[in-house]
Amino acid sequence: MxxxxxxxxxxxxxxxxxxxxxxxxxxxxxxxxxxxxxxxxxxxxxxxxxxxxxxxxxxxxxxxxxxxxxxxxxxxxxxxxxxxxxxxxxxxxxxxxxxxxxxxxxxxxxxxxxxxxxxxxxxxxxxxxxxxxxxxxxxxxxxxxxxxxxxxxxxxxxxxxxxxxxxxxxxAIEPWLMVALTFMWTPPHFWALALFMRSDYDDAGVPMLTVTHGRRATRIHILVYTVLLAALAVGMGFTSIGGPVYLAVAVVLNLLFLLGALRIARRDEADSEADNFAVERRFFKLSLLYLFLHFGAILAEAMLKPWGLGGWA
Structure with missing residues (x-):
């Protein structure tokens, strides 16, 4: 050092x-x-x-x-x-x-x-x-x-x-679904950060996936986790903590998230160096909003229920 x-x-x-x-x-x-x-x-x-x-x-x-x-x-x-x-x-x-x-x-x-x-x-x-x-x-x-x-x-x-x-x-099962949502969101969120901050983890000797398996493997991992995350997030819309508001938010956000993960998966090393990881940065910024908006939609459904408007009932 x-x-x-x-x-x-x-x-x-x-x-x-x-x-x-x-x-x-x-x-x-x-x-x-x-x-x-x-x-x-x-x-x-x-x-x-x-x-x-x-x-x-x-x-x-x-x-x-x-x-x-x-x-x-x-x-x-x-x-x-x-x-x-x-x-x-x-x-x-x-x-x-x-x-x-x-x-x-x-x-x-x-x-x-x-x-x-x-x-x-x-x-x-x-x-x-x-x-x-x-x-x-x-x-x-x-x-x-x-x-x-x-x-x-x-x-x-x-x-x-x-x-x-x-x-x-x-x-109860409902909070464990919220745990699962955050758990599945974490890897693509941090791996996107690691893609354009890889030199930091190299220098510090932290075995982030980008360091041990390379950027290409990391991009594929992001796509796989995003597909699984999207299925979970949209599926939660049909549970007792979901509802029309949550489902609408989840569908839009996960389409955007999937498109971002696909763009990342299609990158190659030359493109990433040329545009200073712009695609990864955009995906990371979207991921910051992703979790807040999903939980905001769950909160909206909970706040509407006393008025008979939240959920599917």
């Missing part, structure tokens, strides 16, 4: 509130909060507003704790990758020990408080999610297998299940 690949570090002790907040990965947290909120609102039982607010708050804190622990563990490779080298730890604004302490403290706080505010099962699911993201994904899978993002994506898929369980106190 050359010195040129590492930015000069700032003086330790210059951290402000924004730096500690950045440790919590607020953009990732926003997805956690939204999908958990949809899971809570789609549940078939009314939830007291204060309990609902506390549940979402503590799920968000748990998601932030996972982010802090991930940044603590990955600070060495974050320092190498262009996309992450300005994060609080590699830039030198926050010490690794501070991130570790913050992550552990917030993990314990969020799990205990969710169990007290909602129920023990919801707290246990949050604890498992934090463990899976930090230990199974960050510490084990990420640096050991090209299937890292496939298996590890399960951690980011659990929030709607936690929200549902916080409301009902029990499991």
């Amino acid at each position: 050359s010195d040129a690949s590492i930015q000069p570090q700032a003086q330790i002790g210059e951290a402000g509130f924004g730096d500690y907040f950045a440790l919590l990965k607020p953009r990732v947290m926003s997805l956690v909060v939204f999908t958990a909120f949809v899971g809570l609102m789609a549940a078939p039982v009314p939830v007291h507003p204060m309990i609902g607010f506390c549940a979402i708050l503590f799920i968000a804190v748990g998601g932030g704790a996972s982010g802090a622990l991930n940044m603590w563990w990955d600070s060495d490779i974050d320092r190498i990758m262009r996309r992450t080298r300005n994060r609080p730890i590699p830039s030198g604004r926050v010490e690794r020990g501070e991130a570790l302490g913050l992550g552990i403290a917030l993990s314990g706080f969020s799990v205990v408080m969710l169990a007290l505010a909602a129920n023990i099962l919801a707290g246990a699911l949050l604890a498992f999610t934090i463990f899976f993201y930090v230990v199974v994904y960050s510490m084990w899978l990420k640096r050991s297998t090209p299937q890292n993002i496939v298996i590890g994506g399960l951690a980011g898929a659990f929030p709607p299940l936690i929200g549902w369980v916080a409301a009902t106190g029990e499991m």
